[in-house]
Amino acid sequence: AQTVTQSQPEMSVQEAETVTLSCTYDTSESDYYLFWYKQPPSRQMILVIRQEAYKQQNATENRFSVNFQKAAKSFSLKISDSQLGDAAMYFCAYRSAGGQGAQKLVFGQGTRLTINP
Amino acid sequence: NAGVTQTPKFRVLKTGQSMTLLCAQDMNHEYMYWYRQDPGMGLRLIHYSVGEGTTAKGEVPDGYNVSRLKKQNFLLGLESAAPSQTSVYFCASSRSYYEKLFFGSGTQLSVL
Numbered sequence: 001a002q003t004v005t006q007s008q009p010e011m012s013v014q015e016a017e018t019v020t021l022s023c024t025y026d027t028s029e030s031d032y033y034l035f036w037y038k039q040p041p042s043r044q045m046i047l048v049i050r051q052e053a054y055k056q057q058n059a060t061e062n063r064f065s066v067n068f069q070k071a072a073k074s075f076s077l078k079i080s081d082s083q084l085g086d087a088a089m090y091f092c093a094y095r096s097a098g099g100q101g102a103q104k105l106v107f108g109q110g111t112r113l114t115i116n117p
Numbered sequence: 118n119a120g121v122t123q124t125p126k127f128r129v130l131k132t133g134q135s136m137t138l139l140c141a142q143d144m145n146h147e148y149m150y151w152y153r154q155d156p157g158m159g160l161r162l163i164h165y166s167v168g169e170g171t172t173a174k175g176e177v178p179d180g181y182n183v184s185r186l187k188k189q190n191f192l193l194g195l196e197s198a199a200p201s202q203t204s205v206y207f208c209a210s211s212r213s214y215y216e217k218l219f220f221g222s223g224t225q226l227s228v229l
Contacts, residue, residue: 004159006159009157033215035217042222043205043222043223044220044222045207045209045218045220047217047218050217091159091160095214095215097215103148103165103167103173103214104150104162104165104175105150105162105209105218106162106176107152107159107160107161108159109157109158109159110157110159
């Protein structure tokens with residue numbers, strides 16, 4: 001079974017600075033999807049960014065980018081120019097690209113990000 | 118623009134009581150999921166469905182049952198609630214396995 005590990009329970013950053021959240025995963029599959037979800041205090045789960053494993057290029061969405069290292073099974077999220085609205089719990093997630101595993105999204109434990117004004 | 122709607126949003130139960138959580142989506146999605154969220158453990162999959170009339174077990178199915186009689190609804194039942202089932206429950210749906218999940222706003226359940 002696939003597992004996702006976020007080793008940083010909490011992180012903090014000064015407003016306007018850059019922060020990187022770590023995520024590692026364990027899988028024997030070669031094709032899969034990786035995600036970062038944001039959960040603000042409202043509890044709503046919001047998709048931040050998505051990466052297909054077969055794509056070597058790192059995904060980018062405005063101030064959010066990832067560093068996808070397939071061989072190392074690492075998928076970190078970089079937030080540039082941090083804003084107060086970025087304060088939230090961030091979850092890394094994995095999904096297989098085929099078979100029964102494709103039907104399920106496996107989440108990491110989460111990293112709580114605090115933005116200091 | 119309702120998306121995924123969960124009812125109720127909050128509930129307090131006594132040990133041994135039963136209840137049903139309702140999830141409704143208006144996007145005609147095939148896939149629906151129930152997750153529970155506990156501090157330090159992320160979201161764990163309870164049960165899921167890949168289409169009307171189908172259900173399957175996830176990572177932590179014990180103590181829960183589900184039904185998907187209509188495509189737009191996915192019900193999560195607790196037959197005999199236990200304090201260990203105190204959690205925030207999230208429903209989610211997606212059009213296919215490779216598309217993003219749309220989440221409901223969650224149900225805070227406390228079992229005393």
